[in-house]
Amino acid sequence: xxxxxxxNFFKVSIGSAAVLSMxxxxxxxxxxxxxxxxxxxxxxxxxxxxTKKMPANLNKWLNDPVIQKIPxxxxxxxxxxxxxxxxxxxxxxxxxxxxxxDTVHQPFVGHLIDNLAVLGVDPSEIKYVLMTHGHFxxxxxxxxxxxxxKNATFAMGEEGWREAFNFQGKKAGAKTMIQKEKVLKxxxxxxxxxxxxxxxxxxxxxxxxxxYLYPVYVDGKKYTAVTIGGLGLNAIADKNQLQAYINSLSxxxxxxxxxxxxxxxxxxxxxxxxxxxSIKNRKAGELHPLVNRKAFIEHLSKLRNGAEKYLEEGxx
Numbered sequence: 600x601x602x603x604x605x606x607n608f609f610k611v612s613i614g615s616a617a618v619l620s621m622x623x624x625x626x627x628x629x630x631x632x633x634x635x636x637x638x639x640x641x642x643x644x645x646x647x648x649x650t651k652k653m654p655a656n657l658n659k660w661l662n663d664p665v666i667q668k669i670p671x672x673x674x675x676x677x678x679x680x681x682x683x684x685x686x687x688x689x690x691x692x693x694x695x696x697x698x699x700x701d702t703v704h705q706p707f708v709g710h711l712i713d714n715l716a717v718l719g720v721d722p723s724e725i726k727y728v729l730m731t732h733g734h735f736x737x738x739x740x741x742x743x744x745x746x747x748x749k750n751a752t753f754a755m756g757e758e759g760w761r762e763a764f765n766f767q768g769k770k771a772g773a774k775t776m777i778q779k780e781k782v783l784k785x786x787x788x789x790x791x792x793x794x795x796x797x798x799x800x801x802x803x804x805x806x807x808x809x810x811y812l813y814p815v816y817v818d819g820k821k822y823t824a825v826t827i828g829g830l831g832l833n834a835i836a837d838k839n840q841l842q843a844y845i846n847s848l849s850x851x852x853x854x855x856x857x858x859x860x861x862x863x864x865x866x867x868x869x870x871x872x873x874x875x876x877s878i879k880n881r882k883a884g885e886l887h888p889l890v891n892r893k894a895f896i897e898h899l900s901k902l903r904n905g906a907e908k909y910l911e912e913g914x915x
Contacts (some may be wrong), residue, residue: 603762605625631668632656640685640867643754646904649914653767664895667707669759671714672879674862674889676777677794678824681714684872686736689826690715691813695792696726696750700811700826701864704739711740712747722747727792729783729829730755731864732808733762738776747779754789756800758807783809801851803844804829810851815860817887824860827851830868830902845906853900856879859892869898 635656641775643657661668667683674680674689681701682688688711691698697720703711715722725748730738732755741753741763755763761778783789785800797812808828838856851858866872877888909915 600817603819603878612881632660632663633658634786637644637867637870637872644831644833644867647827648752648835648909649912651700651833665709670876671906673716673822674878675817675865675887676859677814677816678862679718681711683710685865685867686914687826687862687866689796689862690718690720690725691796693726693794695719696724698724698729698748698789698794698796698813699737699748701731701737702740702744705743708740708743712744725749726752726755726790727750727796727816729796729809729811730759731810731826732756732759732764732767732805733764733766734805734829734834735766737828737864741777742775752781753777753799754783756784756798756807757782758802759809760807762805762807766858799850801828801833801847803840803847805834806840806843808847810847812856812858815862816825817890818883822859822867823857824862824888825851825856826862829864829866830865832906832909835909838910841906841915845903848899848903850908852896856894857892860889860890861895861898864888 617797640657640660647653647657649774667685670685671679671681675694679690679692680687681690681699682701686703687701687772688703689700691700712722722744723819728741728748728751729745730741730753732738732769738755741798745751745753760782764777764779782799785798787798789796794814799810799812801808801810805828812823812825814821815820832841832844835844861869863869863871871889874888
């Protein structure tokens with residue numbers, strides 16, 4: 600990656616030393632939520648979707664700064680994970696700069712900035728920020744990142760922008776969302792240099808949810824990856840929205856899309872957190888743990904069954 604000058608590095612990297620020196624284990628393993636596994640987190644989010652009450656340990660886990668701040672890691676030859684433990688931000692390298700998917704949120708967006716500095720990426724090299732939907736955890740960092748990413752265009756679907764203004768504006772009337780920039784259409788391509796990202800409208804988690812398809816490379820071989828904008832049922836308001844969710848799962852499973860890699864917006868949803876060491880330690884020629892179309896289709900099928908059960912149980 601391109602090195603940045605000393606002044607810009609220190610401007611961006613406050614706190615980076617703490618990220619690099621962070622121990623592998625959590626700071627306080629005696630607390631009951633310190634070492635929650637992906638399946639446990641997913642189960643608690645499922646409980647939250649049904650009861651609309653946040654489990655206490657889940658709330659503590661989400662807001663623990665030591666747990667949430669993880670070092671960046673290279674997922675594929677052209678993709679780095681620079682997000683939090685619970686919510687993703689993917690950095691895609693192209694021949695003309697970088698594309699970022701999602702912004703994480705306050706108060707942890709500084710960790711994303713730190714991660715860029717750790718990787719030696721100058722913020723001026725980021726040309727697009729593609730946001731999946733208007734929930735705070737995916738767009739909440741935009742107001743901090745916008746003045747820093749001076750060459751970047753921020754983009755989202757029309758309904759996603761509306762959601763962002765609506766959700767973020769509830770915070771004591773503060774201006775917590777940037778002004779609307781690029782509005783994406785279903786199946787629109789965003790191209791930067793040698794890389795094109797396809798924006799797919801996948802309403803359901805919210806009605807403005809978009810997902811993004813893009814190429815990833817392993818040992819020079821190309822695969823099609825997706826970052827699905829949202830999979831949780833916690834924001835489902837009615838039966839029509841739930842049906843839209845089910846329809847979007849069918850859309851994503853279409854063989855014509857050829858998706859082989861699930862670069863999730865929430866690592867706990869696929870167990871990616873537990874695969875970090877395997878991803879980082881993979882040797883050339885070995886199978887990449889995230890290249891698995893069968894697992895992707897099975898995951899979508901499980902989500903569809905869960906949505907249908909959610910409907911049968913009368914939660915909407």
